[in-house]
Amino acid sequence: KNQVEQSPQSLIILEGKNCTLQCNYTVSPFSNLRWYKQDTGRGPVSLTIMTFSENTKSNGRYTATLDADTKQSSLHITASQLSDSASYICVVTPPWDSGGSNYKLTFGKGTLLTVNP
Amino acid sequence: EADIYQTPRYLVIGTGKKITLECSQTMGHDKMYWYQQDPGMELHLIHYSYGVNSTEKGDLSSESTVSRIRTEHFPLTLESARPSHTSQYLCASSEYSGTPNTEAFFGQGTRLTVV
Numbered sequence: 001k002n003q004v005e006q007s008p009q010s011l012i013i014l015e016g017k018n019c020t021l022q023c024n025y026t027v028s029p030f031s032n033l034r035w036y037k038q039d040t041g042r043g044p045v046s047l048t049i050m051t052f053s054e055n056t057k058s059n060g061r062y063t064a065t066l067d068a069d070t071k072q073s074s075l076h077i078t079a080s081q082l083s084d085s086a087s088y089i090c091v092v093t094p095p096w097d098s099g100g101s102n103y104k105l106t107f108g109k110g111t112l113l114t115v116n117p
Numbered sequence: 118e119a120d121i122y123q124t125p126r127y128l129v130i131g132t133g134k135k136i137t138l139e140c141s142q143t144m145g146h147d148k149m150y151w152y153q154q155d156p157g158m159e160l161h162l163i164h165y166s167y168g169v170n171s172t173e174k175g176d177l178s179s180e181s182t183v184s185r186i187r188t189e190h191f192p193l194t195l196e197s198a199r200p201s202h203t204s205q206y207l208c209a210s211s212e213y214s215g216t217p218n219t220e221a222f223f224g225q226g227t228r229l230t231v232v
Binding site: 004044046105109 | 157
């Protein structure tokens with residue numbers, strides 16, 4: 001079973017509308033939770049990084065929230081644009097090893113967002 | 118824009134051929150990674166390196182091999198390609214900052230098709 005579950009699998013919205021993507025994780029403890037945007041055929045690009053002590057982080061029209069008690073995170077996109085069409089991936093980093101030898105990211109499958117005009 | 122480059126972007130090759138996917142970064146990062154991603158699926162770590170002459174296998178078993186002779190270069194090789202190797206391969210790098218929040222930068226990926 002994947003330790004990072006995202007919902008919905010896909011979402012279609014109209015340009016200008018808001019939307020919220022969900023991420024539930026079982027990786028515990030963890031160092032941080034990241035949201036990435038991956039355009040089709042491209043590599044992921046980081047949107048936000050939150051440590052377990054943070055509960056919200058914004059990057060322009062993107063706002064991520066984190067509830068470490070319920071192990072849930074969400075990514076809210078405001079006033080969507082056509083260029084927001086992409087896959088949004090939730091990623092959890094396991095505990096940091098002081099020796100620097102443990103840096104493995106656990107990826108969700110992503111939510112495929114389509115923004116239509 | 119991250120300075121990490123993968124070549125080729127697309128590759129179609131016959132079964133049994135030897136191939137090398139190239140990955141280079143100009144950021145001086147010590148850590149580099151290779152991920153495999155099938156359509157609609159999550160990324161899986163197949164190899165990582167913490168520096169020159171350091172390579173480790175990732176969580177997903179892979180028949181590929183890697184080398185790290187130079188800091189900036191982390192090529193992945195398949196000695197004998199098979200249709201089951203058809204996938205997207207993503208390279209990433211990060212610096213060692215001593216904190217868990219270090220950003221990981223990804224290349225654009227190589228989409229490999231073995232026929």
